[in-house]
Amino acid sequence: DAGITQSPRHKVTETGTPVTLRCHQTENHRYMYWYRQDPGHGLRLIHYSYGVKDTDKGEVSDGYSVSRSKTEDFLLTLESATSSQTSVYFCAISGGTAIDEKLFFGSGTQLSVL
Amino acid sequence: AQKVTQAQTEISVVEKEDVTLDCVYETRDTTYYLFWYKQPPSGELVFLIRRNSFDEQNEISGRYSWNFQKSTSSFNFTITASQVVDSAVYFCALRLAYSGAGSYQLTFGKGTKLSVIP
Numbered sequence: 419d420a421g422i423t424q425s426p427r428h429k430v431t432e433t434g435t436p437v438t439l440r441c442h443q444t445e446n447h448r449y450m451y452w453y454r455q456d457p458g459h460g461l462r463l464i465h466y467s468y469g470v471k472d473t474d475k476g477e478v479s480d481g482y483s484v485s486r487s488k489t490e491d492f493l494l495t496l497e498s499a500t501s502s503q504t505s506v507y508f509c510a511i512s513g514g515t516a517i518d519e520k521l522f523f524g525s526g527t528q529l530s531v532l
Numbered sequence: 533a534q535k536v537t538q539a540q541t542e543i544s545v546v547e548k549e550d551v552t553l554d555c556v557y558e559t560r561d562t563t564y565y566l567f568w569y570k571q572p573p574s575g576e577l578v579f580l581i582r583r584n585s586f587d588e589q590n591e592i593s594g595r596y597s598w599n600f601q602k603s604t605s606s607f608n609f610t611i612t613a614s615q616v617v618d619s620a621v622y623f624c625a626l627r628l629a630y631s632g633a634g635s636y637q638l639t640f641g642k643g644t645k646l647s648v649i650p
């Protein structure tokens with residue numbers, strides 16, 4: 419299994435508070451992604467990174483920011499959490515060395531915003 | 533923009549029955565990659581298969597088989613002699629093949645929940 423660790427695994431927070439989710443990889447892969455999974459929507463891309471300090475927006479980026487200061491860490495921040503951001507968040511990585519490279523996923527973070 | 537449609541939201545079958553999960557995709561690109569992922573009740577996402585747009589050969593792996601038809605933009609997944617352990621949500625996904633930043637993004641369908649009843 420790919421070495422991907424997401425923390426925390428579960429988080430309950432209140433509306434309006436900032437929240438940061440961390441994704442840590444030990445594979446030295448170039449690409450990292452944050453997806454959210456919601457019933458009826460499947461997985462949707464929030465932000466992704468194609469290198470240190472290189473990030474870009476995905477399909478549902480509003481209300482989220484990311485940072486990648488090291489190859490191994492990709493942080494997702496909810497500046498002011500809202501109830502609509504209650505979801506399961508998955509981090510994924512890919513090496514980018516092969517054109518058909520698959521994504522490896524972390525175990526997910528269950529976030530509840532009350 | 534690309535799109536993946538999994539029209540079957542939920543399917544229930546009795547153990548040992550065969551079941552096919554449908555996946556239809558949309559893209560204007562001629563080169564792309566298709567994937568299937570499995571998400572068992574434990575929640576992790578497990579890679580099952582990838583297929584590039586130039587390879588329309590069907591693939592079989594044990595009880596699993598995939599039928600890729602470019603003419604109908606479909607990439608269907610069949611489980612033969614289903615087992616209770618096959619109960620999961622299955623996602624079909626598409627990735628375009630270009631070299632720009634973010635080229636490894638996957639566009640997912642909404643998933644099909646398969647329940648195999650003993």
